[in-house]
Amino acid sequence: MLKSNCFVIVAVLIYTFLSAGFSHSSSAQAFQPSQPLTVKAAVLKNFPPHYTTDANGKPSGFAVDVLERVTQIANIQVEYIVKEDWQDVFEALKSGEADLIPDQGITERRKQWFDYSLSTEACPIGIFVLSETEGVESLDDLIGKKTAVVALNVGEAIIAKRSAIKPIVFDNVEAALLSLLSGNVDALIFPEPVIMMFAREARVDRRIKRAGSPLRTVKRGIAVRKGNITLLNRLNPAIEQFLQSKEYSRIYTKWHGEPTPFWNTFRVILAMLGFLSLTAVIMGYWRYRSMAVLNIELKKQIRLREAAEQDLKASYDTLEQKVEERTRKLKAALSEVKALSGLLPICSHCKKIRDDQGYWKQIESYIQEHSEAEFSHSICRDCAAKHYPELKIYEIMDAEDNESSD
Template identity: 25%
Template sequence: MIRQILLVILFVTSPAAATVAMAEPIRMTYEEFHPYSFTDSAGEPQGVSIDIMRRIADAAGYEVLFQPTQNPAGMLEELRSGAADVTSLLALTPERLAAGLATETLGAFELRAFVRGHGSVANLGDLTGTTVGVVRGSFAVSGARLIPFARLVEFDTTDDLILPLLTGEIDAVVSAHNGFLRRLRMAEVEDQIVALEPPLVTSPYGFVVAAENEPLRTVLNAAIYSSISSEYLAEVEQIWFGRSRTLWDNVLVRWGLLISAVMLAAILVLGYWFFHYRKRSAELSRDRASDQLLIGALDEVAAAIVIYDDNLKAIHWNHGFELIFPSMVPALKKGATMRQMIVQSYVDGTIQNDLSDVEILEKVDLFIEDMRRGRAEVRTVRTQDGRVFQARDVKLGARHFASLRVDVSQLQKQQDTIAHQAVSLEAANEDLRTFSSITAHDLKAPLFSLLNLIEFMAEDMEAAGISLPPEIEDNWSQMERLSHRMMQLVQDLLVYSTTQSESHRSEMIEPSPRLQEVLDLAGPREGFEVIIEADMPRLRVNPIAFDMVMRNLIVNALQHHDRDHGTIILSAQSTDDAVMLSVCDDGPGIPEEHYEQIFAPFHRLSASTEGSGLGLAFIKKTVESWGGTVQVSAAQPRGTVFTVSFPQSVAQQDGDAEQQLAG
């Protein structure tokens, strides 16, 4: 019983327990290697590998898709390419282990030498210089070459080896142990041929999982531990390889044994009680020794574990509990219940809390009620000495329960540090936004004065009839143009620095009429037509931020157009999640490799392009601040499409609220 309880605990606490089922089935590739794996006449996969994988997958909660392959090399290639998740049983050679991850071994391929049962060869040493039969091209050829000075005779099939061995045409056969025994049993000559000890080659075998799929190997190994026993492997081996003939297969022997059994029945009945008690005593001793081994292993787990019976009385606790909570061990030794243990940890201050005694009792009773119903939620508790634990109380089978406490103090400390750093980073970002805003404001006044001064000087020179030489006229124009660009940069920087705070104030708007007002402010170039789709879906957004985003997109399309005439179309469509508003132009377009770069602050595709390089950066920052996205794509046959998304859920909730108020 204790062994079952401990196995349940190890499964609960293992990483594999978190993976109950995959979204997609396991893809297992297998080769035509009868009887380990093959496709039968009905097209179904069969064999030792297939049966074992089906049992493992069933225990782990998976489905399996079987994919036939020609040979082991093909299986490993499918594993590397991602076409398969796991192979059939393979000898775990270094080359194959380099191609994937091996599961726990499930047996071994043995290459043995077989001789006539009454021949002159009695051991491997006697095979030196003899004639040895092998199947042409099989791995038995390399094994047979381990026999000194052996003369190899190659045959086409395994069945072709049997008769020459019986007639003395060859002295021995080298073949796979299980496969050759199966052939001998089918031919009913197993008792005339013996396998020599030791094997020539022994290679452990198991399944090989894709190298990047460690979680799958973990789950398969957990299923192997829980569902694959030596008894089960023996049953599968007997199914596919048969069994050795025994005396019971002889009819006369069976009758003789039956008569002997009847005659001995009385003696067995008389001796039953004596042997029964001795046997039971031995079994109890063995079980106790096994339980002690498992308990010893559990003591090494870095967690505090207590096991309770159906009455919630402690029946076992591991060494980890004694190390982590030494003050609570005396209560356990006195037979304390789970309820008493948890209440004590709250009352004596072991666990940090500000609850009254009544609240503590109510909380503990709720824990226990949930646990008995199978609802074992993980909760975080902190002790007075600063440690942090993940606590879980679980039901084990029908009559047992367990409390698990895992120390996660170091992890919690790291999480607290990250949270503190996030607060500090936000404060630094706010300081940076304030600095940017102040700087932009401070620069704006002298720039404005500079622009006015340039304008006044131009007016004075015109009034005085002063004309400048062409070179100075060009420099004057360039100075005026650069000053205006500087003013635009400062204004854009001021808007960009205040985007996050401004975008949070929002209201419901009608996009179509508002876009017409935005267009009037944008001032489209002569020769350009701007088409605004009517009856666009309503949006909840900051109106000023909306106007600035759309004006920037319209001005951007007009400014970068390469012709004297063109068309810009503003349209919208609604999905379940968002309203998508698009600005489509028929300009020169943007190369796809620049789609990400254009949204970076101060980035311009051409040095001759007017502007500060903050327009698209401002658009991206503003749109993302209200939870939307902005994307760029190519228009057909030419041009660019900028698509801005507005979360539909916000607009829908506000619309519902307005309907309720109206009702």
């Protein structure tokens, strides 16, 4: 019996808990008004990341994405009115041309003009200077310096409380940022997400920095005409439901997250592939050039070798011809020497020699024909004494030799 009662009590508690949880979750997600409503929203043409427009004039940005999701939950249709500056946006809401402003900083001064929804984000306000500027950390450091603010922006309200700081008021943030970059002002007070988005779009974000800590953090929400409680009561439950969703985190990260680094995984892989491809091309070209140079050098060496072979062959042919000529001459001389070394018929009286053909010739003529010897005619001592005794040729020569020896 006791076990049965315990079981019943546990079952009742579980049923009660589940019923309460189901009822709570149903009420949390059940806000969807059945009656549709159409409103007009005044938006700024260019105030990133909150407002921006494409080439066709269609608005987008963080404020627009948030409003689209909130109004979808609240069953509200939105028509957008694009204005050039904040003054025109304010006037559109004040005059009734617009029913709301999707995203605006909530300040005490603006609460005098408009009513605001629950906050959709918090925006830090900071002092911005050039990257190389030192010595600026707070408002006290701006005394005596030219400080830029934008009309109707919270920065103007902040600096208005410091009479020692003389502000230079600009109509829009673009002009204020340009004045800071050009050195015409020393500092700029403005919401950090907006000024950094402008700087990134202009690719000058590395040229500026926030000096010190944020001056304050301003909540931002949807502004409606003063006294339009009906619209606020329709927007606030939708905002509360939307802020608890993952979609809000996705939208916030989309517009307020860190800028996507240029060197993401895909670009790194692409760069590596490009580097490897370029390396392969360079190596291929270097190999081609090396082979071409080597081929040229080989062809040159082949030509030189062929020329040397031709010269060697010509020299060999010439040498061979000379050897053949010398051999021929040697053979001829040898044959002549052999002819002279044989049995020669010679006249015992006139001393003529008979050749192979039977002709008798003077001995000197025969020797000249059959050898390379040449003859010069002279007279011996015996013949001189016998045939020319009166000339006394050798006696005179002997006397001259004796005189020269003395």
